[in-house]
Amino acid sequence: xxxxxxxxxxIVIASLLILxxxxxxxxxxxxxxxxxxxxxxxxxxxxxxxxxxxxLIIFGVITVAVEILNNFVPAFFTKKAGGxxxxxxxxxxxVFAGLLMGNIVTILLGPFVGALIGEVIHDHSDMDRAVKxxxxxxxxxxxxxxxxxxxxxxxxxxxxxxxx
Numbered sequence: 001x002x003x004x005x006x007x008x009x010x011i012v013i014a015s016l017l018i019l020x021x022x023x024x025x026x027x028x029x030x031x032x033x034x035x036x037x038x039x040x041x042x043x044x045x046x047x048x049x050x051x052x053x054x055x056l057i058i059f060g061v062i063t064v065a066v067e068i069l070n071n072f073v074p075a076f077f078t079k080k081a082g083g084x085x086x087x088x089x090x091x092x093x094x095v096f097a098g099l100l101m102g103n104i105v106t107i108l109l110g111p112f113v114g115a116l117i118g119e120v121i122h123d124h125s126d127m128d129r130a131v132k133x134x135x136x137x138x139x140x141x142x143x144x145x146x147x148x149x150x151x152x153x154x155x156x157x158x159x160x161x162x163x164x
Contacts, residue, residue: 007046011163014039018156025148026107027099028092033070033148036155037063040162049162059155066151070144077140083119083133090118091137112138 017039024030037059044051078088094114098106115137119130 003047007048010042010046011048014042014159017042018152018159021152022149022156025152026095026145028095031067033063033066033152033155036152036159040155040159043159043162051158051162055158059158062151063155066147070148073144073147074137074140077136077143078133081133081136082129083115083137084122086118086122087115087130087133087137088118090121091115091134091141093118095141111141 017035020030021032021035021039024032024035026032037056040051040059041056043049044053044056074088074091078084091111091114094110094112094117095107096110097114098108098110101107101110112134116130116134119133119137120127123130
């Protein structure tokens with residue numbers, strides 16, 4: 001295979017990984033940050049990119065740390081508010097419902113509304129606790145997604161800059 005064609009194929013695949021990775025930072029279950037790091041790895045195999053081993057290691061460590069943190073931040077906020085697993089599940093369902101409705105308002109409100117519904121189903125006798133738990137669950141979702149999105153955006157910037 002011609003070197004230029006190999007580079008183009010790698011860059012196209014890496015660019016698609018970046019796009020899916022950035023979207024995946026918001027969607028639970030999609031490893032957004034690792035996909036962006038994988039794009040950086042693919043870029044390192046092209047002759048046009050300046051991505052080196054040091055950059056890959058640094059972003060690799062950051063990616064692992066962010067993914068670990070992302071698994072604990074939402075649970076921390078939910079637990080802090082006295083929330084239940086039903087609220088966490090509701091928040092996740094709310095993300096998907098918000099995405100299906102397709103606008104920024106529903107994407108942002110979906111996790112809160114889903115968590116609230118989950119908490120009310122779990123214990124409808126204490127509405128104040130349900131609202132507080134839903135708010136904290138939403139805050140946990142935003143925090144986790146925000147950390148992933150910021151990290152993935154930085155990786156994307158380095159990815160693009162590596163070609164210039």
